[in-house]
Amino acid sequence: MAGASHQVSQPLPTPSTSHISFDNVYEPAEDSYLFLDALSSSTEKDFLRSRFSVSSHRESTSTAASNSPTVLEVGIGSGVVLAFLTAHSGEILGRTDILSFGTDINTFACHGAIKTVDVASRAFPTTSGCLGDVVNADLSSTFRDGCIDILIFNPPYVPTEAAPDLSEHDVYNEYIKKPAMESFERDSHLLSLSYAGGLDGMEVTTRLVDDLPRILHPTRGVAYILLCAQNKPLQVKDQIKLQHGFNAETIRSSGQQAGWEKLQILRVWKD
């Protein structure tokens, strides 16, 4: 994996997702691992630790700075990224009082992810924060204004003719523990939601970006969003800066080969 050589200390263990059936839930891949790499890099640890330090000067009173940070992963899939950040929050954020949430449009992902985070969290009791819930929802739509400090989004970024048709989603999204028979239509629909991004691969990401000013905490809020080369990252960054007044910088990329699916992670925040 690119970036592994940057780690001076032992890499933090990757959470197990072996309980999930990847017939209809996105299996952790290069993009997921790029997040683990980014969040445990010394640059991001330093950034997050200083932003969420209990003695931070960002807040007018020390009480506000000691409040538990909240984390939301949108489109959580297997849960591997949120589980990693939650279970290792003592190592990454330097505090274990974080509260984490996840959302996914796919109910099978929600059921799998909540277990991924729970298992990882119990495996690292001395460094783990607290898991709130994983809810079946469209992006961040159901969270209250300004209540999220750290938002993570590994979006459906592959350019496709159109974003998936949701007219039958209710039917396909009915949770069944052990499906009596395989449903190719259901599984391909649910998987398409994890990768198909419509025009420029940006249709879903744009909707999430437009909700950032509402959902993020006005001073502490920070978002990490993954893009691929075809998403036109330079344009996306300019848009985020000009339209919403955030900083937007690439903090990690899968660099080495100039393949068509070259990935990068943006950090979006206000000073």
Added chain:
Amino acid sequence: MKILTLNFLTCARKTCKSSPAAFPLHPRDAELEIVETEFNALFIQNILPRVEWDALKGLCTELGLTNVPPEAPEPKELFDTSIKSAGIDEKEKEPTQLTRDLHNLLLETTIQSGKLVCGNCGHEYAIKEGIANFLLPSHMV
């Protein structure tokens, strides 16, 4: 779904976002279950300032949970100060029963099934097997 989570959620409809009646959502036909989780006293102390206490109280009343303090507890109520604490490390302070009760209420008391109703538009969101579904039919988005 944990009781604490409901303090961070509202109706998913855009048109309800500005309405105070959309928060908190109201439970209906809720089946509760206690699910044990790791006790983290520091978490309880630091999450409390973020909790909308009136919303929590209202929710608990609707769920028939009566062990909620009328006011948000003060930090000094969360750790036992009767022991001579001079020189004792922050991490070794003994949490009070109140802190354990709050842990039980906020993180271990869960809604396994039922509905959540928006006080503004009346839309009902289902909770099944502990997972709430906030997806809206396309005409309501």
